Amino acid sequence: MPRPDKGTRQKLIDTAADLIWTSSYGSVSVDDICRAANVKKGSFYHYFPSKADLAIAAMEEHFAEDLEPYFQKVFAANVPFVQQIENFAESILEEQRIAQEKYGRVCGCPLAALGSEMIGEESQILSAKVQEMFGKCQDYLKAAISSAIAANVIDAKDADEKVRELHDFTTGLMMMGRINNTLDGLEHDLKPGMQRILGLAVEQPILKKSL
Amino acid sequence: MPRPDKGTRQKLIDTAADLIWTSSYGSVSVDDICRAANVKKGSFYHYFPSKADLAIAAMEEHFAEDLEPYFQKVFAANVPFVQQIENFAESILEEQRIAQEKYGRVCGCPLAALGSEMIGEESQILSAKVQEMFGKCQDYLKAAISSAIAANVIDAKDADEKVRELHDFTTGLMMMGRINNTLDGLEHDLKPGMQRILGLAVEQPILKKSL
DNA sequence: ATCATAGTTGACTAATCGGTACAATACTCT
DNA sequence: AGAGTATTGTACCGATTAGTCAACTATGAT
Numbered sequence: 001m002p003r004p005d006k007g008t009r010q011k012l013i014d015t016a017a018d019l020i021w022t023s024s025y026g027s028v029s030v031d032d033i034c035r036a037a038n039v040k041k042g043s044f045y046h047y048f049p050s051k052a053d054l055a056i057a058a059m060e061e062h063f064a065e066d067l068e069p070y071f072q073k074v075f076a077a078n079v080p081f082v083q084q085i086e087n088f089a090e091s092i093l094e095e096q097r098i099a100q101e102k103y104g105r106v107c108g109c110p111l112a113a114l115g116s117e118m119i120g121e122e123s124q125i126l127s128a129k130v131q132e133m134f135g136k137c138q139d140y141l142k143a144a145i146s147s148a149i150a151a152n153v154i155d156a157k158d159a160d161e162k163v164r165e166l167h168d169f170t171t172g173l174m175m176m177g178r179i180n181n182t183l184d185g186l187e188h189d190l191k192p193g194m195q196r197i198l199g200l201a202v203e204q205p206i207l208k209k210s211l
Numbered sequence: 212m213p214r215p216d217k218g219t220r221q222k223l224i225d226t227a228a229d230l231i232w233t234s235s236y237g238s239v240s241v242d243d244i245c246r247a248a249n250v251k252k253g254s255f256y257h258y259f260p261s262k263a264d265l266a267i268a269a270m271e272e273h274f275a276e277d278l279e280p281y282f283q284k285v286f287a288a289n290v291p292f293v294q295q296i297e298n299f300a301e302s303i304l305e306e307q308r309i310a311q312e313k314y315g316r317v318c319g320c321p322l323a324a325l326g327s328e329m330i331g332e333e334s335q336i337l338s339a340k341v342q343e344m345f346g347k348c349q350d351y352l353k354a355a356i357s358s359a360i361a362a363n364v365i366d367a368k369d370a371d372e373k374v375r376e377l378h379d380f381t382t383g384l385m386m387m388g389r390i391n392n393t394l395d396g397l398e399h400d401l402k403p404g405m406q407r408i409l410g411l412a413v414e415q416p417i418l419k420k421s422l
Numbered sequence: 423a424t425c426a427t428a429g430t431t432g433a434c435t436a437a438t439c440g441g442t443a444c445a446a447t448a449c450t451c452t
Numbered sequence: 453a454g455a456g457t458a459t460t461g462t463a464c465c466g467a468t469t470a471g472t473c474a475a476c477t478a479t480g481a482t
Contacts, residue, residue: 023332176323
């Protein structure tokens with residue numbers, strides 16, 4: 001093996017992730033990515049057979065490098081469920097804040113944005129990948145919720161239903177954050193909304209005293 | 212006025228709405244729209260100065276013809292709040308079912324799909340339009356919730372917060388329906404989720420008897 | 423009947439799209 | 453040093469993109 005592929009491939013993945021996340025798959029061209037990454041087109045197609053393959057690689061890396069560690073840490077077995085949920089909401093908020101600082105706008109959930117765009121005949125590969133990754137995310141949620149149910153921490157009949165509600169609510173908040181370019185909804189509603197879905201005590205944000 | 216523009220313009224709007232809703236704005240070309248509508252390109256640019264203008268016209272028509280009547284009817288003043296919410300959830304489900312039958316797939320919320328795709332420098336006009344229309348939708352919700360609070364039908368401090376939660380939850384469910392191409396989430400979770408957000412009694416789906 | 427005008431048409435851009443071909447280069451191993 | 457291969461640069465491809473334009477047709481008002 002001559003040169004061990006130091007950074008070109010990685011630079012392409014990172015650049016593509018940035019550009020696509022802050023706009024959309026369709027509006028980012030291969031030339032855009034190459035220009036922003038300062039990589040020539042020949043190199044692009046040396047590493048990736050197509051634009052879609054790069055997007056898939058970017059998604060897989062995003063999951064392996066960002067999402068999976070997040071879930072592992074947030075839903076670690078030694079953390080009590082109530083704390084897990086709190087950390088979950090907090091880590092989402094933090095990710096969005098960092099992205100906002102970095103890119104100058106609220107970006108929402110990259111998987112949801114890509115998945116929504118990639119429906120329709122073409123590029124079912126990307127669509128399937130998004131679904132697969134959402135499934136993996138929900139597996140973490142389900143494991144946590146199932147043991148909370150088993151331990152009688154929360155009262156619910158159907159873990160799957162709670163997972164769906166939690167996930168869909170979260171995705172909706174992130175999506176509206178992206179569309180309206182504001183973190184307000186996430187900041188105000190994410191944590192209490194999750195707690196309400198799970199039947200946990202909702203902590204009052206400012207005033208604890210009732211009239 | 213010679214010929215009163217019978218149907219060409221309308222056909223373009225309808226076709227564009229269909230194509231964009233079932234895939235995305237970026238992946239539908241002007242040629243695609245013209246081909247599907249059986250309209251020549253020259254005619255297209257006779258009625259619309261650009262592709263974006265057609266999309267805006269389609270959105271405005273969708274709002275005026277579909278959304279506004281929906282909201283007017285669902286949130287009519289003589290309907291009790293609990294029933295309003297039930298009808299709201301039901302009408303969303305029905306819209307999605309009809310679309311699924313018509314297009315062979317779950318399409319979700321066209322505004323959210325377009326709004327998510329249209330972020331980034333280009334075409335802020337479309338993005339702004341989506342935000343404007345979501346705002347109008349939320350106005351209907353807010354009016355209904357505010358009077359429910361005033362009438363002590365529900366117990367909430369902040370109407371805006373409830374509006375956001377309701378709207379974001381709904382959008383999330385529709386978005387995940389679109390991405391996963393299934394109505395399961397909407398069918399199972401939409402109505403009870405709304406009721407839970409509003410603190411209404413959640414009706415049990417199948418069994419009414421508790422143990 | 424005629425004339426202004428709304429509507430239609432198809433041919434036409436210039437730019438960009440994703441992707442390819444291939445020679446030149448840079449590196450590792452022997 | 454030299455062989456061999458991974459990587460890069462450049463030039464290119466045909467298809468498609470959004471959008472233009474001048475010519476044409478149908479119509480309604482006078």
